[in-house]
Amino acid sequence: MKRSNLVLTARVVALGAALTLGASQAQLMGTPAQLAAQPTLKGFSAQGGGLVSGATRVTADVAGGRVVGVFVESDSVSGLARGIGAGWGVAEKDLPTLTQNLSNPQLLAAARTGYVDLTDDSGTDLIALKITGEGNSTRYLGYVAMKVWPDSAFPPVKAAAGSVGAPNVLRIFSDFQCPYCKQLWDTSMRDWRAAPASFRVVHYEFPLSFHRNAQGAAEASECAAAQGRFMPFADQLFANFATWTPLDPKDAPAKYAGYARAAGLDTAAFKTCVGQRTFRADVEAQMKAGMAVNVQGTPTVFLNGMKLTDYSDAAELAQVRAVTTARPGAATLIDARLQLFR
Structure with a gap:
């Protein structure tokens, strides 16, 4: 072939x-x-x-x-x-x-x-x-x-929630400055996270170049993931979406530090991680992986390896679950x- x-x-x-x-x-x-x-x-x-x-x-x-x-x-x-x-x-x-x-x-x-x-x-x-x-x-x-798409098409990341043995794996390529990603986080994400035995949710960074704070937020969230607190920190980013997204990129890290504190992180270690851009390469690798599986925008959601056309469509999710778990x-x-x- x-x-x-x-x-x-x-x-x-x-x-x-x-x-x-x-x-x-x-x-x-x-x-x-x-x-x-x-x-x-x-x-x-x-x-x-x-x-x-x-x-x-x-x-x-x-x-x-x-x-x-x-x-x-x-x-x-x-x-x-x-x-x-x-x-x-x-x-x-x-x-x-x-x-x-x-x-x-x-x-x-x-x-x-x-x-x-x-x-x-x-x-x-x-x-x-x-x-x-x-x-x-x-x-x-x-x-x-x-x-x-096989599991091998997606790199391992620490930004995940739900049981490792859950029968359904949702892989989400997202941009923290994307309003549609916030909408997903505030709706379907809540339902998926509320059913950890059924859904494993894995987050991948895909910051869009025209969102000037997306790259920084992505790197900051990876710093939170390194401390095992990705989801609480991501919750803070989306809850305060209107506050940090309009800022000049040089002013945003101060806000991230406050969100890190609220999310229960070691803020000193977090600030060092963000300041040194420790996870810049990791974010770029996740973006590269996204492009390899034809991610064209955010949010893009895969369920058990199949790209969803509408993550909020219960009928589509049921069909994909049926064909992938059969x-x-x-x-x-x-x-x-x-x-x-x-």
């Missing part, structure tokens, strides 16, 4: 289908019945655990009652497009455009050795392509699936299927 730097990559193919055609992840995370009812699969019949029409077979990978991946095998690009289009919820009238995108010579050449890429910059789902055989024996394999779960099913493209 390899990823390419093609001008027209699989990511562009997906964007052509999702943005130009107006469908993105329409059937991923839907039910198997919803997938089978897609117009692009009209005329397909259930056979041997899949949906078949001629030489094209479409198979759903299902975890927790939801479709987490759609695998297609065909003897033609048009058949490949039907399976991928079903996974994306592409309308019948738009299949020619998707077929044309998938027929790009550079993309087909890359698929000869196996191709896997994220479908767009949000990093929520992926596409895999592979071509085998020659002439009449040519076979086209395709797969669209949710992206489940046995086998989404990550296991998707990883096993991707072996075919390596």
Whole structure:
């Protein structure tokens, strides 16, 4: 399996289908019945655990009652497009455009050795392509699936709350000067922290460059984390949001010291840590890790490795919990299927 730097990559193919055609992840995370009812699969019949029409077979990978991946095998690009289009919820009238995108010579050449890429910059789902055989024996394999990031994609940090053994791990990339991050902290965060047996909450620094006090606040919070008091200090930062965020960056550390005292820290050690910028490199490393998992803004929340589109949507959280905690779960099913493209 390899990823390419093609001008027209699989990511562009997906964007052509999702943005130009107006469908993105329409059937991923839907039910198997919803997938089978897609117009692009009209005329397909259930056979041997899949949906078949001629030489094209479409198979759903299902975890927790939801479709987490759609695998297609065909003897033609048009058949490949039907399976991928079903996974994306592409309308019948738009299949020619998707077929044309998938027929790009550079993309087909890359698929000869196996191709896997994220479908767009949000990093929520992926596409895999592979071509085998020659002439009449040519076979086209395709797969669209949710992206489940492994634990190894996230660096270990001390800023966490909840039981280490909790079945659900929330990883939050946040900026202390971001008003939307404060909103999360004041709402959903309270609920998650109130259920430590169910949720492990892990905080990652992602200070945005246009927030002039965000970097300093991030470094200060890491100093608090080093003393095991990240959450109480973060509570102070967000509770006093309107006070310190407008300050000149040179004046903000004095406020941080007061918040550290209120949060029960050793203020002398805290001031030294902040003054020496002890955790500057750690903050930068967390930002780098965030960009590697396609964090584009704050707050960005991952639940059990899957990026949430709306952290406040109870239905979405329930679906993600269902597919990631099922046995086998989404990550296991998707990883096993991707072996075919390596």
